[in-house]
Amino acid sequence: MSSTLPSGPYAALRIPEFRLYISSRFCVTLAIQIQSVVVAWQVYAITKDTLSLGLIGLAEAIPSIGVSLYAGHVADVVQRKKIILLCIGTLLFCSAALLLFTLQPGDFFSLYGVIPIYSVIFISGVARGFLSPAFFSFMPQLIPRELYSNAITWNSTLWETATIAGLAMGGLLYGIIGVTQAYTVDVVLTLIGLLLMSGVGNKPLPPVTTEEGVTEKIMAGLKFVFTNKLILSAISLDLFAVLFGGAVALLPVFAEEILHVGAPGLGILRAAPSIGALCMAFYITHHPIKKDTGKILLYCVAGFGLCMILFALSTNFWISLVILVASGGFDCISVIIRGTLLQTLTPENMKGRVSAVNHIFVGSSNEIGMFESGVAARLMGTVPSVIFGGCMTIFVVGLTGWFSRSLRSLQRVH
Template sequence: MDQASTFPTSPVALSRHPPLLLYIASRSLSEFSYQVATVAVGWQIYALTGSAFYLGLAGLVQFIPSAILVFVAGHAADRYDRRRIVQLCELVQGLTAGYLAVRLLAGTLTTPEIFVALGVFGLAGAFESPASSALLPAVAPEGMRQRATALSTGAWQVATIGGPAIGGLAYALSPGAPFVLMAMLSLIASALSGMIRVERVAATEHEGLDGLFAGLHFVRSNPAILGTISLDLFAVLLGGATALLPIYAKDILQAGPWALGVMRAAPAVGALLMTAVIARHPIARRAGLRMFQAVIAFGLATIVFALSRNVWLSIIALMAMGAADTISVVVRVALVQLATPDAMRGRVGAVNFLFINASNQLGEFESGTTAALLGAMPAVLLGGIGTIAIALLWMRLFPVLREVDQLE
């Protein structure tokens, strides 16, 4: 029997690999809980302030801890028990969500308290992400890391799809319900993370400042990796429209919380569909060029979303954005994973988190600020045009990335 047929792809098969099962369950619940809260946070901030700037500021508040602590978080993931780091971060997120729920249900929640909570979420995420990404190879069955990564990514996308939709529905029932749900799911995820048992332990080499910045040096020394990470960074910075979805749902499309939840989930739906396509028809040749084409398609879909006045066309455009982004992610993850030794996975993962994941929050700040100055539609439109321009520029600045052929 070959490896493909023995890989765990069902709950029954996964039960034979407890560490991987616990890891996927924990990560899925953690991401699901966060996505449930994003809808409530965005809607609550806009309801309290009516300001696009404050919607963007929410992203900046989450970005700052990641920017300040990125190298410390990566070093910690390579020096200490990665399971405990993930467990502690999920516990902090759950307790913070519980505080928001209590204050909101009591009718005493203020805007500054929301921003403090977002800062705590950003701090926890800064440490959780590199530790979690570095932990995956340790829980994957031997020789099955790529398939385990695909399975984990699929579970994450399902959580990203369901979380915003349920968050919108829960908020429609009660403004405090999403935070109660987030608290429960985060605490369960923390308990599951604590149950993970692995034989391999985190590396403790590379002490001092040289070790602290080793991930950054590694990325800088690989032009193809630097090019793909920075391209994704600027594409998200310019093309990110998620911060303005409450404005589109309420004012432009004149829908409501249900539409906001569906639109938050739409990019993940597109991403999940594209994942299925790539799993069946992998990117075999000209991978670098395909990534540039995907970023340009992302920019075009952003332009369609900016100009749309129909909620279903907007949802389709957001799905197209998610599908195009998935192609870029596949190329980036393949390049990084194949080139990074296990002892450096935490630090390289931290740099990747800063460039990619945290750029979502910084992109929200950019979108909110631009929308406050120009309006929501011009801000998203200019972001889509800027994304296309960056892709064309990067094709000239990083020819080695454009020439990447195979991902294996």
């Protein structure tokens, strides 16, 4: 049977439903990234407070983490396409609400401040908490197991492409044509993503696991992750790297006060890591990692931390841009290795729950990392806080490499 499968670097793209899936995810991701830039710039313009930027991440992380474990269970017992459609519909509602807030901005924000924006981000956090495990567990139902690695690489490539375009578009739309028009584009793209996902066929759920009750099923997923040393090491590594090493939440401060490039420059800076990630993903598509996978993962996360330190020290826009591009290349390798590990080592009927744990470890750590960055910047100053985060990332890599022999010796993910 495997001899009849599509082959080559474009194998997964030859499957029509997979193309619809990644096209939908592309549009939704594009919309989310545009929204993230516009919200960050809008909140900072209203408050002029670095902590307010961190609170954006916290407003999304709290509900996302809160629902993740239950969302993973739901993804293993409810048709995953239905969950995805409901979540994208909720994100569409949130985008429309942000658009409506801008129609009479003067009196509205003077009366309520940024609380309505945080409230919408909170709702979107709930939706994304359910969406992540549903997306993760639905993808392998669209492709043969032999194409997991290729599909994950293309999924990452399209995600990075959407991130590049979305972050750049967010800054440009906000800076050139205004906040209302930027949110309008956000709404249209989310709607397109919803329509594309509607074209993917329903897939039957795999046989449910034997545990009785919601709590027992959730605990089974947690036990699987915490007893699998390879998975636990990989997601823990990314957790601390993103938690301490990211400077994304503070980019509005760097753009305005250190690099002096304004809103369009912010969009370019936000897109820079994804440019590096896209180039790396395209390279790995044609030259897959075949040996020393564990060591490569450790080196790349350490390289990411080093990039954050160098970025903090730079006062030149172009040097900062190159450093952020390099950081995205390092991060991409980590994403592909971790994703392939999770898909190949996790049983089909536990993918939702295991993905939920991964979302808590890695996905929500982006938002918590934004809050940590905001607090650290308030206490230590913008530049010292980013240097500290980069140093902590390298320290965590050293600890993980020392204690996780199974990760150090990992040669290839099958």
